[in-house]
Amino acid sequence: MEKSLNAELTKKALEKVGNPNVLVNLISRRVRQLNSGGGSVSRPLIGDPGHMGAADIALTEIIEDKMSFEMPELVELTRPVAKKRKNH
Numbered sequence: 208m209e210k211s212l213n214a215e216l217t218k219k220a221l222e223k224v225g226n227p228n229v230l231v232n233l234i235s236r237r238v239r240q241l242n243s244g245g246g247s248v249s250r251p252l253i254g255d256p257g258h259m260g261a262a263d264i265a266l267t268e269i270i271e272d273k274m275s276f277e278m279p280e281l282v283e284l285t286r287p288v289a290k291k292r293k294n295h
Contacts, residue, residue: 213263216267216270217266219266223269224269225278229278230269233265233269233274234266237268238261238262241265252268253273
């Protein structure tokens, strides 16, 4: 069973990322990679993970700038405006 996220690590990682939704996606993807057990992608990027769970390893990687990410460009969504129909 996976341990719960370390609150202090979560707070520090959120300060780096800035958006909680992006943080959740980054952690989810990295945890899957760490748990996959295949190749160099599944190895922690930090020095000594000790007894840390995969989520805390991922958070630490973000805090220590071992993992990079790009924030998507924000696009303002607008509703299409219906054209007025002419009555014949």
